[in-house]
Amino acid sequence: MKLRIPLSVIVPFLLLGLLALLSCGGISSEKLAGLDGDMGVLEGIVHLVGFPCPPSSPQLPPCDGPYPGYSVIVHDSRGEHVVAQTRADDRGFYHLELKAGKYVIFTTQGLYEQFTEANDFTIVAGKITVLNLTIDYGIRSAATAP
Numbered sequence: 001m002k003l004r005i006p007l008s009v010i011v012p013f014l015l016l017g018l019l020a021l022l023s024c025g026g027i028s029s030e031k032l033a034g035l036d037g038d039m040g041v042l043e044g045i046v047h048l049v050g051f052p053c054p055p056s057s058p059q060l061p062p063c064d065g066p067y068p069g070y071s072v073i074v075h076d077s078r079g080e081h082v083v084a085q086t087r088a089d090d091r092g093f094y095h096l097e098l099k100a101g102k103y104v105i106f107t108t109q110g111l112y113e114q115f116t117e118a119n120d121f122t123i124v125a126g127k128i129t130v131l132n133l134t135i136d137y138g139i140r141s142a143a144t145a146p
Contacts, residue, residue: 035097040123042103042131043095046070046088049136066092067135077102079118100125110138 035041046067053063070088074096075081083103088094100123106116121131 035126038100038125039097040100040125041095041128042074042098042121042123043093043128044130044132046072046092046094046133046135049134062137068092070094070133070135072096072105072133074098075104075106077104077120079104079106098123105131105133107133107135109136 048062048064048067048070050062050064053065066088068088068090070092072086072088072094073082074084076083084096084098086094086096102120102122105119105121107119109115109117119131119133121129123129
């Protein structure tokens with residue numbers, strides 16, 4: 001069973017992620033300075049789809065929003081070998097330098113480990129690739145259930 005997320009849900013999060021990257025200096029030519037010729041940058045925001053939490057509480061999982069501390073694990077294009085990993089910062093932002101090539105990051109899309117989504121991407125030498133990730137454990141209140 002493949003989970004389908006409506007475009008009307010995804011687009012606002014992508015725009016929010018792009019705005020966050022621009023406001024925190026996420027997209028910058030400075031990040032490309034000093035890279036080897038065959039290297040590129042991967043970065044983005046990890047977002048958890050979860051419970052809506054009151055503004056007064058910390059926005060940590062299982063609260064809906066940025067997912068601080070999430071372990072971003074990059075695999076080769078066939079998903080067989082781990083080639084790099086990092087953790088999202090307190091804003092859900094992550095950043096990695098990778099050799100040019102094709103890769104995949106698997107994200108959880110349900111309560112069980114076998115329900116994952118493959119996020120394929122390509123790194124181009126000397127370029128920044130933005131890949132925002134959505135984690136959805138299927139935990140929602142009745143008010144937010146689709």
